Amino acid sequence: MIYLFRPYVSEQAKKNVIDVLNSGTLTQGRYCDNFEEVLQTYYNINNVSLTNSCTSGLQLCYKYIKKWFSNDEQRTVLSSPLTCLLSHLGMCHEDFNPAWCDVNKSNLNINLDDVETKIDRSIAAIHITRWGGNSLDYDRLYDIKKRYEDKYNQTLFIVEDCAHLLYHNYIDFPSIKVFSGQAIKFCTGGDIGWIIAENEEQNKFFRKLRWAGLDRDNGEDFRSFQNVDDIGYKFNSNDVAASIALGNFNGALENVTKHQENAAFYDNYIRNEKVKLLPYDRYSNYWLYTLYVDDLEGFIDYMSRANIQVHQVHKRNDMYNIFWYHPLQNLNEIEDKYCCIPVGWWLSQDDKEYIVNTINKWK
């Protein structure tokens, strides 16, 4: 079977984890510090906080945003339902409700036209899942944010769920960005995540709140003498996870390039009138390669008989009872058509040619 996902574990990650296991320090320690430094250098930005997952990182974002608004009416977040369920849990735990926006059919990200029609004073944030690591029209988003802020004289937070990417093409964009290092993501630590804050004040908040509300950075005995102003969480990472992610990091960056090259190969060679490709996206990480087919069940069945795993990966979240269903024109049109095919670093040239030939022969 040619799989849709595979965890990437480098030789260095294996060595690092043995080192941690022999070190006597398994919890948050030097490997966490080192991995944070490596991320800061790579993104060329100071405000990076490791967490134990992207899910908890996203919850910390909404804990922060809630603190910002004393007004209880400001509890709505615009988001597309097409994402992982975990993307929406943190906001709900912090008493925010998603208001559903449609998707953009050419990249499966939130549709900014729909955002424009739904934005009003009650919106506290726009939540954006970068589907498959696909790119976004940041100029347009900035314009929406600026117009909102000028009109209502308050901050419009942008929270980017970057679980599907490692390379970010606009790291200075004024948003809070949360990444995932879960098992099948580009740079895995088993389970780990990181938040890139917009500024130092936010970063300090995330660092304190990820560990009980106590500051572990100030060198004092953090347990005994500090006061606690905010109820925190146990959302910190540990050296076992960080050592794996650190050891995987360089290879993971190379893997992003491999995914992009594999996607370009598909763009060039998949030709079947029953299959519609998305437009080429030069900034996409291509964690997923998504295409449209009219007969989804038939396609999945045909591909699995050919030993190729294909899948929708995430279903619209508004179908869950915890939310409420909202018909959305584009999403309704494509919900039974989009499908992801294997695009990852583990594919050989033979695998890719086999996948292309199999798709091209589908009738």
Ligand SMILES: Cc1ncc(COP(=O)(O)O)c(C=O)c1O
């Ligand atoms: C879009 C998206 N958001 C959030 C998550 C949750 O990430 P984590 O497992 O690191 O909490 C996932 C995980 O698959 C995801 O795909």
